[in-house]
Amino acid sequence: METDRRDFLIQGAGALAGMALLPGLEAMATRAPKGYPVAIIGMGRQGRAIAAELQKLGATIVAICDVDEPRLRSARRRVADATAYADSDQLLAKEQGVEAIFIATPTHQHRAIAEAAVAAGKHVYCEAPLAHTLEDARAIALAARSHPRVFQVGLLARSNPVYSLARSFFRTEAFLKLVSMRAQNSRKTSWRQAASTAERQARLDWRLDPTVSLGLPGEWGTHQFDVIHWFTGQYPHRVSGNGGVFVWEDGRKVADTVNLTLEFPKGQSLQYQATLGNSYGGRYEILHGVNSAFKLAWSHGWMFKEADAATQGWEVYANRQRFFNDEGITLIADATKLASQNKLKDGVGLPNDSLHYGVADFLLSCAEQMKVKTGVSEGLRATAVGIAAQRAVVEGGVIEISQDDLKED
Numbered sequence: 001m002e003t004d005r006r007d008f009l010i011q012g013a014g015a016l017a018g019m020a021l022l023p024g025l026e027a028m029a030t031r032a033p034k035g036y037p038v039a040i041i042g043m044g045r046q047g048r049a050i051a052a053e054l055q056k057l058g059a060t061i062v063a064i065c066d067v068d069e070p071r072l073r074s075a076r077r078r079v080a081d082a083t084a085y086a087d088s089d090q091l092l093a094k095e096q097g098v099e100a101i102f103i104a105t106p107t108h109q110h111r112a113i114a115e116a117a118v119a120a121g122k123h124v125y126c127e128a129p130l131a132h133t134l135e136d137a138r139a140i141a142l143a144a145r146s147h148p149r150v151f152q153v154g155l156l157a158r159s160n161p162v163y164s165l166a167r168s169f170f171r172t173e174a175f176l177k178l179v180s181m182r183a184q185n186s187r188k189t190s191w192r193q194a195a196s197t198a199e200r201q202a203r204l205d206w207r208l209d210p211t212v213s214l215g216l217p218g219e220w221g222t223h224q225f226d227v228i229h230w231f232t233g234q235y236p237h238r239v240s241g242n243g244g245v246f247v248w249e250d251g252r253k254v255a256d257t258v259n260l261t262l263e264f265p266k267g268q269s270l271q272y273q274a275t276l277g278n279s280y281g282g283r284y285e286i287l288h289g290v291n292s293a294f295k296l297a298w299s300h301g302w303m304f305k306e307a308d309a310a311t312q313g314w315e316v317y318a319n320r321q322r323f324f325n326d327e328g329i330t331l332i333a334d335a336t337k338l339a340s341q342n343k344l345k346d347g348v349g350l351p352n353d354s355l356h357y358g359v360a361d362f363l364l365s366c367a368e369q370m371k372v373k374t375g376v377s378e379g380l381r382a383t384a385v386g387i388a389a390q391r392a393v394v395e396g397g398v399i400e401i402s403q404d405d406l407k408e409d
Contacts (some may be wrong), residue, residue, distance in 0.1 A: 022044060031360075034059075035059070068202075101113075108212040123366040145408065158226070170231050182270070215243075234265055262272070
C-alpha cells in the first residue's frame with residue numbers, strides 16, 4: 001500500500017507541476033534533426049558556443065563567417081569541414097543549400113545581416129538583443145514577419161526546461177500571487193578583448209563603445225527581463241536607474257555596474273543589478289509569491305514554500321537543498337520519470353547549457369515548421385525594455401516605456 005501511495009503522490013506531483021508535460025531531456029536532443037545544413041555568421045565567443053551545440057546536436061555546419069581574420073582562422077580549426085567567408089553577403093549568395101542562419105555578430109550589426117538572410121529565404125536564429133536601436137529592431141521584426149520562414153530570437157529562458165517547469169508552478173496556487181521580483185547578473189570580467197592593433201581592439205571592444213553598445217542593461221538585462229515578461233505576461237511601463245565605472249577605470253564610457261528599478265502596470269517592481277566587478281551570486285531571477293518564492297539560476301531552480309502554504313503531499317518525495325535558514329525544493333525537469341527510478345538527485349541541474357535547448361528548439365522549428373519558443377515579437381519587446389533601461393543608466397533618470405515602444409510598427 002505504501003508503494004501505491006508513493007507512486008500516486010509522485011504522479012500527482014507531475015500533474016501539479018507540469019512535470020509530465022515537459023519532454024524528457026534526452027528525447028529533446030534526439031528529436032533535433034541530424035545533418036540539418038546551417039551557417040553561422042559571427043565567430044566570436046557566442047558564435048563558437050553555438051557551433052559547439054550544433055555539433056552536439058548533429059547539425060551540419062556548412063559555412064562560417066567573420067570579418068575578423070584571426071577569429072575566422074581560429075573558427076576554421078573548430079569547424080574544419082565548413083567553408084569560411086569574410087563577407088556574409090557572399091556566404092548567402094553562394095551557399096544555396098544552407099537552410100538556416102545563426103547570427104552571432106555584435107548587436108549593432110544584426111539588422112543588415114538579418115534582413116539579407118530573410119530575403120535569401122533562410123530560417124534565422126538571431127542573438128539577443130535584436131538591435132541597438134528601436135528603429136533597427138522594428139526593421140528586423142518587419143522583415144521576419146513578412147516572410148514565412150522561421151525566425152527565433154536567442155532569449156533562452158523560454159527553451160530552458162527548468163524555467164518551463166517553474167512557470168508551470170507559477171500559474172498555480174503553489175505560487176498564487178506575485179509580490180515582488182529581483183534579479184542580478186554578477187560576473188568579474190572586463191569586457192575587453194586582446195588585440196594586436198588599435199583598430200582591431202576598437203572593433204572587438206564594441207560593447208564598450210557608447211555609440212553602439214546597450215551596456216549591461218541591454219546585453220545582459222534583456223535576457224533576464226524576458227524571463228519576467230514570460231512569467232507574468234507584463235511589460236514594464238517605467239524604468240529608473242543609475243550606474244558608473246567603479247572597477248575598470250581604463251577610460252571606458254560604458255558603466256561596469258548598474259542598478260535598475262523596472263515598474264510594472266499592476267504595481268510590482270523588478271529590482272535589477274548587474275556588474276563586471278564581482279562574481280558573487282552569479283546570474284539569477286527571484287520571484288516572490290504569496291505561497292512560495294522561486295529562485296531561477298539558468299542551470300538550476302528552487303521553490304521555497306511559505307510555512308502557511310497548503311501541503312500537496314508530493315513534497316515528501318521532492319529533492320531539497322538548504323540555503324542558510326531556508327529550504328528549497330529543487331525544480332527538476334523530467335522529475336516524474338526520475339522519481340519513478342529513485343534518481344531525483346541525478347536530475348539536479350541541467351546537463352547542458354541553456355543555449356543547447358534554444359538551438360535544439362530552433363532546429364526542430366525549422367525542420368518541422370513548429371512555432372518557435374521565442375519569436376521576433378517577444379525579441380522586440382525585450383530589446384525595447386533593454387534600450388530604455390540603458391537610457392535610464394546613461395541619463396540617470398526615469399524613462400517611460402509606452403505601448404508604442406513595444407509595437408512592431
